Amino acid sequence: MRFLRVEAMAGVVLLLSTLVALVLSNTAWSEQFLAFWEMHAGLTLGGIEFSRSLKHWVNDGLMTLFFFVIALELKRELVLGELRNPRMAALPVAAALGGMVVPAGLFLLLVGGGPGASGWGTVMSTDTAFVIGCLAILGSRIPQSLRLFLLSLAIFDDIGAILVVAIGYGGDLNWNAIGLVAVGLAVVAGIARLGIRSIPVYFAIGGCIWLAFDASGIHATLAGVILGLMTPARSWVSDTRLHAIFDRVVAYPPGDHWSGDKVARRDLRQAGVAAREALSPIERLEFALHPWVAFTIMPLFALANAGVPIAAASFDHTLTTAIFAALVVGKPVGVVLFSFLAVKLRAGILPGELSWGLLIAGSLLTGIGFTMALFIAELAFDSVLLDSVKLGVMGASVISAAAGFLALVWLTSSSRQERHKQPAVPPSRQW
Numbered sequence: 292m293r294f295l296r297v298e299a300m301a302g303v304v305l306l307l308s309t310l311v312a313l314v315l316s317n318t319a320w321s322e323q324f325l326a327f328w329e330m331h332a333g334l335t336l337g338g339i340e341f342s343r344s345l346k347h348w349v350n351d352g353l354m355t356l357f358f359f360v361i362a363l364e365l366k367r368e369l370v371l372g373e374l375r376n377p378r379m380a381a382l383p384v385a386a387a388l389g390g391m392v393v394p395a396g397l398f399l400l401l402v403g404g405g406p407g408a409s410g411w412g413t414v415m416s417t418d419t420a421f422v423i424g425c426l427a428i429l430g431s432r433i434p435q436s437l438r439l440f441l442l443s444l445a446i447f448d449d450i451g452a453i454l455v456v457a458i459g460y461g462g463d464l465n466w467n468a469i470g471l472v473a474v475g476l477a478v479v480a481g482i483a484r485l486g487i488r489s490i491p492v493y494f495a496i497g498g499c500i501w502l503a504f505d506a507s508g509i510h511a512t513l514a515g516v517i518l519g520l521m522t523p524a525r526s527w528v529s530d531t532r533l534h535a536i537f538d539r540v541v542a543y544p545p546g547d548h549w550s551g552d553k554v555a556r557r558d559l560r561q562a563g564v565a566a567r568e569a570l571s572p573i574e575r576l577e578f579a580l581h582p583w584v585a586f587t588i589m590p591l592f593a594l595a596n597a598g599v600p601i602a603a604a605s606f607d608h609t610l611t612t613a614i615f616a617a618l619v620v621g622k623p624v625g626v627v628l629f630s631f632l633a634v635k636l637r638a639g640i641l642p643g644e645l646s647w648g649l650l651i652a653g654s655l656l657t658g659i660g661f662t663m664a665l666f667i668a669e670l671a672f673d674s675v676l677l678d679s680v681k682l683g684v685m686g687a688s689v690i691s692a693a694a695g696f697l698a699l700v701w702l703t704s705s706s707r708q709e710r711h712k713q714p715a716v717p718p719s720r721q722w
Contacts, residue, residue, distance in 0.1 A: 298442075301585035302424020308593035309661070309685075316598030328595045346595045350669060353588045355501060355515035358453055360584050361419070362519025363577045365446045370524035371571075373439060382630060382639035383443035389629025390444065390657050391415040391451050394621030401613035410671035412459055413680060414617035416452035416663035419445040420589060421688065422656045425696050432703040436642035437653050444626065444657065450516060452663050457513040460670040468507035472514075475500035479521060490576070493518075510670070526571045533569045536562050589662065596665045599681045607679040614683030618664070619690050623654035630654075652698035658691030660684060 315324040328349075333342030343351070374380040394414040402408045422441050426433050479496055497518050505511040528536075539562075543555055567575070630650060633639035641650070664684040672680050 296427075297581050297585050298420050298423035299427030300424075301589055302420040302422075302427070304586055305418075305420050305589050305593055305662075306424075308590035309597045312594045312597035313599065316600050321598075321600050325598055325600070328598075346669075349588075349591050349595045350666060351505070351511050352501075354592060354666065355512045356580060357515070357584050357588055357592075358449070358512050359515035359519045360577060360580050361446055361449050362516045363522060363573050363580075365443075365450060366520055366522065366524055367571075367573050367577065368443060368446075371573075374443060378638070378640045379642070380443070380639075382633055382641065383440055384447055385629045385633035385639055386440070386444045386626045386654075387447035387451060389625035389627075389632075390417065390448055390622050390654075391455075391625070393625025393628065394617035397621035398613050398617040401616060402610065405609060406607065407610045407613075407672055407676050407680070410668065410676075410680065412452065412455045413664050413667045413671055413684070414614060414621065414660060415455060415667075416448045416660055417441075417445040417622070417657045418659045418661040418663065418688070419449065420585065421659045421661055421692060425656055425659075425692055426653075426699075428696070429699055429703065433699065434644040434649065436645040437649050440642075440645060440650070441653050441656065449663055452667065453510070453512055453516055456510045456667060456670060458509075460510060460667065464508040465506055468503050469509070471503040472500055472507060472509075475503060476517065476521070479518065483521075483523060488572075490572075522576060523572045526569050528569045530569070592662065592666070596669060597681070597685070599678050599685070601682075606682060607676055610676060610679045611683040611686075614664075614680055615687045615690075618658040618660050618684070618687035619694075620658075622658040622660070622691070623651070626654040626657050627651055648702050649699070652695060652702050654695075655691055655698055656695035658695075659688045660691075661688045664688075 312324075315321065328346040329344050331342045331344055332348065335342070368374040369380060374383075395411040398411050398414050399408060419442065422445055423438070426438055426441065475496060479493065479500075482492070482496075497514065500518065501511050501514045504514045570578075627650065630639070630641075631647075634641050641647070661684060665681065668677060668680045668684065
């Protein structure tokens, strides 16, 4: 899967960017580095000023594309991938729900009514790139079903987290702007039904929808989720039509048929359009945007948000401990508990090659909450508490990554030795 390969490489780049941010924020350049992301940039037209800090443009603007790509991958899996089976999709959905509810509850239990209690959404999501990066290091030792389970879980809880952001961490609602959002979405649906395929047109309308969301009091990144889920998952040109067009081009004998205003040239151009449109809009957009998101937007996000001046900061130990425990303990407990309930209630099914041992070991990785945790933390916490939260998030991410990786190494090594000792299970007995 191309998405998994890109995410695995993105995990390395994201880690390097995080280390750079940590180093720069704890050196003599700390003040300049942190001040850089607070610089304002924007447009001024007469008396109208539209200006935001660079961190705001990264977190609310560029991250919209991150959520757009996440929504594209989710819809592709639900419509075209292995999650087309509702019971197969129900397992990661239940796991994601448990991975949001349990850590949020544990966080509130530990914090109580203290400062930062409103930041419960910080511990709800899993960092897709880091999780897939950990699995990529293990290579073929990890079954594909575990990769798909953790990828789907991370995508579902990212979607859940951004809905929490939109509802729980927005501002006062502007109903006129919300009306413009509805009009913009209706326009997108209408021109799609009319057969308009120009991607620049959709991006222009999407930009207007983002501006309306930004003014509405609902977090603007929700625009990326909605537009991603609205993107068509079926190709414009069927396989039968594509073969017919290519057969017509191939039928020409060797020679100079392609220059001038000839029928052969028109057939060749039609074949080029058909080859492009044979891929669904979801696949085309994912291929085009995913590398940019993985290797540009995510590193910029890490540079803008991961800087913690440790020596100069004052930490709230209760808050840091609550964040740490919710991610390291609450996430895997919630994932395993809700997965178990889904299977026992026959709402979901456990793939044959995915054992409960592998699922439990893999669930330890879900405590890596880096990207979305920092994203929500910027919205939910006062600046005086933010360094405490970042320390808890990054500490939990390191411990979760180490625990999950070591557990999977030990389990796959043990499983491999037992398989060599025991006779193979006949195909008729496999799930």
